[in-house]
Amino acid sequence: MAGSETHVEVRSQLACSARRLAAETALSITRQLLGHSEDADDPHLPLLLWWVLEEKAESHERILAMFQDSEFWLQPLVQQHILERLMRRYALSGTQEDLATASGLLETAPDDGSRTKLMDGFERAYVGRSLAGLPPRLLEAIAASGGGSLKLQLRLKTPEAIKSALAQVQDSKLKAVQRQELVEVFGQIDTPEAIPVLLQLAANDQQASIRSAALASLQSYPEEQIGQQVISFYPTLPPDARPAADSLLASRANWTRLWLTSIEKTPSLKEAIPLSTVRRMLLHDDKQIAASIQQLWGSVQGATTEQMKERIDGFSRLINSTTGNPYNGLQIFTKQCGKCHTLFDQGGEIGPNLTTYKRDDLGNMLLNIVNPSIEIRKGYENFVVFTNDGRTLNGFIEDQDNRVVVLKGLDGQRIVVLRDEIDEMSAIRRSIMPEGILETLTEQQVRDLFAFLRASQPLP
Incomplete structure (x- = not known):
């Protein structure tokens, strides 16, 4: 029935019911449903079928039996929605039986495309994790599948992979995204020989994204020299790399103390440091750090509710007093907000997408900008x-x-x-979005920004 059913609603119900059945019956139904190539782009069925396999994943022999048929591997649903997820599931678990099943899948894969899908899932499972202790059979299966990417080999910490990766991250002729991915791996494995290279990239690379990635990776290493050197070149960092340096120097108490000592000697340096970073320093619960912050910045706990209400009322009067220029507002949005938020398919993905936000409600918009901690969306805690x-x-x-x-x-x-x-x-209960964004703008810039934010559709 499952293989010949023509109604997608019935196929969906079969997939839902299969999860509650015994493994043998459930996997038989699922195998037939996975043969419906017309469902590969369905918004629901691929996940329903994956959930059956996930539920029955511990039926190792039956799962492997499904994949003995090379034609089954090539089904669009299997290629697009199952292989990567299934390998990731077994690799994440890390039990010997699950890793043996992962080995069996690699050994059975009929073509390079299928092996690539499996290796993609395996690599996703091992982000941030060492590959030490993998069973010999799995290592042999990985090697027979081409050894995986350089990123995966780097996680194995072979001398050849480390040498090659250190050379590639310094090669400006390579694509920035390729270099950045390797830089990020050095922050996830303990490789002290990478520290000088990461410091060099952070200080001098032409790509701000590489400098930021290097600074983020250096957080994983405790050496005091890292904090000292980052403090020394901090004033020369481009604006786009400063936040990563702030995060690094605020991440360890000894680096934070060094940083504050440097600022005490040159107080003008404090103007470049956001209050959100200063508040992060206080999370160390260190008396010396707290005393230095009090001396340099005074109270940094933020505005009171009454002060925020006054600001909201003032900005509301300002915005309603005359019209702004949305084209100028777009430029301001890109600079002030676009690194974190998306609006009309433009911007970053750190914070919530603003496109579907109720942007014609000026009062609510101002409330969430002036006091970003008032309402924190689920997933952005x-x-x-x-x-x-x-x-x-x-x-x-x-x-x-x-x-x-x-x-x-x-x-x-x-x-x-x-x-x-x-x-x-x-x-x-504090948003990562900083307070005081509007205070950095002129009155006309505030009007222009809100003219863009309140637009109902993209600018022509």
Whole structure:
């Protein structure tokens, strides 16, 4: 029935019912449903079928039996929606039986395309994790599949891969995204020989994205010289790389103390440091750090509710007093907001997409900009993570599983932390979005920005 059913609604119900059946029956139905290539672009069925396989994943022999047929591998639903997920599921678990099933899938894969899909899933599972301790059979299957990418070989920490990766991250002729991916891996594996190269990239690379990635990766290494050198070249960093440097220097108490000492000697340096970063320093709960901050900035706890209300009322009168120029507002949005927020398919993905936000409600818009912590959308809660090696990290959880947590902060960089390395993790009632954004603009710039924000469709 499942193989010949012509109605997509019935196929959906079969997939839903299969999860509740015994593994043999459930997998038989699922195999037939996966033969419906017309469902590859359906918004629901591919995930319904994956959920059956995920539910029955511990039926290792039956799963492998499904993949003995080379034609089954080539079904569009299997290629597009199953292979990568299935390999990731087995690799994430890490049990010997699951890793043996992962080996069996690699050994059975009938073509390079299928092996590539499997290896993509395997690499995603091992982001931030060492490959030490993998069973010999799986290592042999990986090698027979081409060894995986240089990123995967780097996670194995072979001398050849480390040497090649260190050379590639310094090769400006390569694509920035390729270099950046390798730089990020050096922040996820313990490779002290990478420190001088990462510092060199952070200080001098022509690409701000590479400098930011290098600074993010350097957070993983505790050496005091890292903080000292970043402080020395901090004033020369381009604006786009400054947030990553702020995150690094605020992540370890010893680096923060060095930074504050430097600022005390040259007080003008404090003007470049956002209050959100200063507040992060206080998370160390260190008396020396708190005393230095009090001396340099005074109270940094933020405006009172009454002060915020006065600001909202003032900005509301200003915006309604005359019209703004939305084209100028677009430029201001790109500079002030676009690194974190998307509007009309333009901008970053750190914060919520504003396109569907109720932007014609001026009062609510102003409330959330002046007091960004008043309402924090689900998925954008701000977390503080204290690690066993002394780091204090801050951001929202972009991804997590039973082995790793991936944080993303205001600098846009991803920090991968093994759960075994986390001493404490908790949500805090303060948005990563800084307060005071509108105070940095002229009155006309505020009008222009809101003329763009309140537009109902993209500018022509």
